[in-house]
Amino acid sequence: MAENTDYRQALSVALKARADWLEKSELGKLKDELRLYHTGFASLYNLYLKKGLINEDPYKQEAKIGELEVPDTSSFTDATRLDQLSMRLSTYDNQLDFLVNFYQFSADFLTLDRIKRIVGLVKYIDWVHLTPDSQSANTMAVAEMTNQIKTGAEPLTMSVIxxxxAHLNRSYTPIMGYLKSLTDYQRELYKLELRNSITSEMGPADAAQVPPIKRKWAQINPGKPFYPDLAEEVIKEDTTKEGPALRERILKSLAVAEVKPKAAKPQVSFKSILLEGVQLIGTTAQAFQDVAGKMDENHILLENKKQSFWQKVKKAMAQMLNKEPDPVIYEVEYIDPVRGVPVRDKINFVSFRTDLDKKVRTLSTISVRGTGLAKLEAMQEEQIISFLEKNIREIQSLHKILAALDEFFKAATDRADREKVKGIKPELATIKNAIIRANAKRHEYSAQKEEEEQLKRLGVNPSAQGA
Incomplete structure (x- = not known):
């Protein structure tokens, strides 16, 4: 029918415009909200690890993910609770990390099946109704652990919780809204494909029934999912008297609203964005301090096993005579973040520890309660962003070396003493999380500055807009 042909053409044009709008306007926001969602969960996950409520997954870093998968949601017994929670939350953290850092965010890639997987991850734990009487085994267990941490928690821990x-609750509604827009687009795209490749090539009788449509779909698209409900919608829209009204309603729902000039908004304090990033970096002080204590214990454990009696006597004599001790060199290996290849490095442990203590003192002054922020507030924006970028680079370097030392101590210690080695993965995750969030503030600052420059190039005075 000519009427159906015209509709397919109009639908194709509307879907292309809708895809462009999703790409330019919505998908970036969806990814940002999902990143905030992961940040919120990662902070809690690290707290559960630090408090010993779940165990560290020894295979977490080795997990290979090819496609999103929702972790197990079945119930578990008290006897298996610790193992199940440890494994499930580790898997959940990995899946969210894969989603925000490696998944492709495009209108056509995010098919109905992939949207369903993302929805499953977002709903995996009901953060909006996080109560111990939840019907979900995972939500109930997480609620109990969170309440357990809150009991007698220090102010900093309560602040993190x-x-x-707040991140998890705030992000839920916009995430589901963006996914709903994507779902609507994908449903109509799928129905257009049904029309173009299936029903338009069939006789009127077969095109009005689901079973023959399904058979032909399986022949043309082996392995691709078939959605009977969408086939029924196509039949209703193309063959019934309600069809014209339904088609008109669909085209209206896909129409992209005309973009209107943004209303004037108060001028953003760019400096405050940078200072928030600095404060986030400062929050790593406690994690680094905890790591330093564990590194010292691991170092003593290893050196005591390596040194003979006479070496220990020689060391004691050197200390009595105030001589500089011989350097302790550990050869570690890590992946070069730029080239992606293994790199061997020699770490002077004593010198490294001295530098780490200095860094902790510096970070403590720029934390939320630190005194160094007053000096930074008096600086120019260029000086603050330089300070922020320098500290992010230094903390990334420390994180890389500490992760390598963590692996080194575990590998170098005798099997009999391996359980005595203090792991630092929870602290490393906390530090990584702070780096990600501080970088996000740095990018937010750059985006705001770029917008300001564009307005200036267009002859618009940003200050006048904020007036």
Whole structure:
């Protein structure tokens, strides 16, 4: 029918415009919200690890993910609770990390099946109704652990919990809204494909029934999912008297609203964005301090096993005579973040520890309660961003070396003493999380500055807009 042909053409044009709008306007926001969602969960996950409520997954870093998968949601017994929670939350953290850092965010890639997987991850734990009487085994267990941490928690821990839960709750509604827009687009795209490749090539009788449509779909698209409900919608829209009204309603729902000039908004304090990034970096002080203590214990454990009696006597004599001790060199290996190849490095442990203590003192002054922020507030924006970028680079370097030392101590210690080695993965995750969030503030600052420059190039005075 000519009427159906015209509709397919109009639908194709509307879907292309809708895809462009999703790409330019919505998908970036969806990814940002999902990143905040992961940040909120990662902070809580690290707290659960630090408090010993779940165990560290020894295979977490080795997990290979090819496609998103929702972790197990089945119930578990008290006897298997610890193992199940440890494994499930580790898997969940990996899946969210894969989603925000490696998944492709495009209108056509995010098919109905992939949207369903993302929805499953977002709903995996009901953060909006996080109560111990939840019907979900995972939500109930997470609620119990969170309440357990809150009991007698210090102010900093309570702040982390509150901020994390706020991120998770705030992000839920916009994430589901963006996914709903994507779902609507994908449903109509799928129905257009049904029309173009299936029903338009069939006789009127077969095109009005689901079974023959399904058979032909399986022949043309082996392995691709078939959605009977969408086939029924195509039949209703193309063969019934309600069809014209339904088709008109669909075209209206896909139409992209005309972009209107943005209303004037108050001028953003760019400096405050940078200072928030600096504060986030400062919060790593406690994690680095905890790591330093564990590194010292691992170092003593290893050196005591390596040194003979006379070496220990020689060391004691050197200390009595105030001589500089011989350097302790550990050869570690890590992946070069730029080239992606293994790199061997020699770490002077004593010198490294001295530098780490200095860094902890510096970070402590720029934390939320630190005194160094007053000096930074008096600086120019260029000086603050330079300070922020320098500290992010230094913390990334420390994180890389500490992760390598963690692996080194585990590998170098005798099997009998391996359980005595103090792992630092929870602290490393906390530090990584702070780096990600500080970098996000740096990017936010750059985006705001770029917008300001564009307005200036267009002859618009940003200050006048904010007036």
């Amino acid at each position: 509150s901020e994390s839960l």
